[in-house]
Amino acid sequence: MDMVVRTDAEAVGLSSQRLGRIDGWMDRLVEEGKLAGLSVTVARRGGVAYRRSAGLADQARGTAMAEDTIVRIYSMTKPLTSLAILMLYEEGRFQLDDPITRFLPCFRDQRVMAGGARGRVETVPAVRDISFRDLLTHTSGLTYGFMESTLVDALYRSEGVDFQTSDATLGEVVERAARLPLLAQPGTAWNYSIATDVLGHLVAVISGRPFEDFLQERVLRPLGMADTGFQVPPEKLPRFAANYARGPDGRPALIDDPATSRFIQPGRICSGGGGLCSTAGDYLRFCRLMLNKGELDGTRLLGRKTVELMTANHLGGDMAAMGQPRFSESSYEGIGFGLGFSVMLDPARAQVLGTPGEYAWGGAASTAFWIDPAEEMAVILLTQLMPSSTYPIRRELRVLTYQAIID
Structure with missing residues (x-):
């Protein structure tokens, strides 16, 4: 549980009256049956100016959504995996432009899709190997099977x-992926993918320890993220939220009961791309680490220059200029990508309130966070509704938080 001090909103340049608009928005989402429950945290200048929960974490059991509710954060796992691999980068273990074949020879001699029809994929040789930077920026040519839009996705x-x-191991699934064609030549197109799962495996190979052990010992425990992990233990099950999808009547329909969820099963594959569960308080500790340029409460995980590199745009322009939009946890116009985060380039092009240099990501069950260094602000939205594109709640919350800035 994060012990950061709750602060008077006005003392950190926010209007408590304007932040109160978030209350009505949250209550409407629950009353209209769009979400079972949700929580919002707004932190600025070292204090929490707004923290509220509404609705239910578990409709069947009548469990209220609370500050310490544990949720599936899915792709909000990715920034933590990116942090872990960059800790090894800081130890001099590799360079960003190094080919990953240095550590994963299974990715040698890759082929790239050049066309195809009737289930047959035509390929050409990859011009070069995938680099660490390609994985961190989602420009590796890898994809996701659930996209269902290309022949490679089907493979x-x-x-x-x-x-x-x-049921296979992390390494075994990575090796399966390495045998399949890439969607594009490495470094040429932005495509959301399993790249961060490959990074998790690289953490294990380079460090010589299982990925989940490295993450626990080097990241989660030092940060005090005590409720974050790949498995929800039995004693925490009463705090574990149910997961929902929009049902035929438009109301939340159960898709993952916490009592039988695979997230409570031991021995599950530890996905660096989407396997963690966490709480608002725990994730706020990660956000504060990033706002503090790699240090929190006397514990430094990354150097300031690494955080600055991590949160800079590494694409040639925005995501829209780097390929055909298919799916991600972000819009494409006016948004670039760093080493594990989307990066705001131009709020006018993105058509939403924000600040150039603000960085963010979200998860498949409609969770989201963003960190704004210029405004010294972090916002966390937790709920459990799949898919994340069901309602535009992230963009709505951006407007509701930024309109409250009064300094």
């Missing part, structure tokens, strides 16, 4: 390249 499904449900 991922048929060959069992799935880090969420597979």
Whole structure:
């Protein structure tokens, strides 16, 4: 549980009256049956100016959504995995432009899709190997099977390249992916993918320790993220939220009961791309670490220059200029990508309130966070509704938080 001090909103340049607009928005989402429950945290200049929960974490059991509710954060795992691999980068273990074949020879001699029809994929040789930077920026040519929009996506499904449900090991699923064609030449197109799962495996290979052990010992425990992990233990089950999808009547329909969820099963594959569960308080500790340029409460995980590199745009422009939008936890116009985060380039092009240099990501169950260094602000939205594109709640909350700035 995060012990950061709750602060008077006006003392940190926010209007408590304007922040109160978030109350009505949250209550409407619950009353209209769009979400079972949600929580919002707004932190600025070292204090929490707004923290509120509404609705239910578990409708069947009548459990209220609370500050310490544990949720599936899915792709909000990715920034933590990126942090872990960059800790090894700081130890001099590799360079960003190094080929990953240095550590994963299974990715040698890759082929790239050049066309195809009737289930046959035509390929050409990869011009170069995938680099660490390609993985961190989602420009590796890898994909996701659930996209269901290319022949390569279909191959991922048929060959069992799935880090969420597979019974295989992390390394075995990575090797399956390495045998399949890439969607694009490495470094040429932005495509959301399993790249961060491959990074998790690289953490294990380079450090010589299981990925989950490295993350626990080097990241989660030092940060005091005591409720964050790949498995929800039995004693924390009463705090574990149910997961929902929009039902035929428009109301939340149960898709994952906490009592039978795979997130409570031991031995599950530890997905660096989407396997963690966490709480608002825990994730706020990560956000504060990033706002503090790699240090929190006397514990430094990254150097300031590494955080600055991590949160800079590494694309040639915005995501829209780097390929055909298919799916991600972000819009594409006016948004770039760093080493594990989307990066705001131009709020006018993105058509939403924000600040150039603000960085963010979200998860498949409609969770989201963003960190704004210029405004010294972090916002966390937790709920459990799949898919994340069901309602535009992230953009709505951006407006509600930024309109409250009064200094």
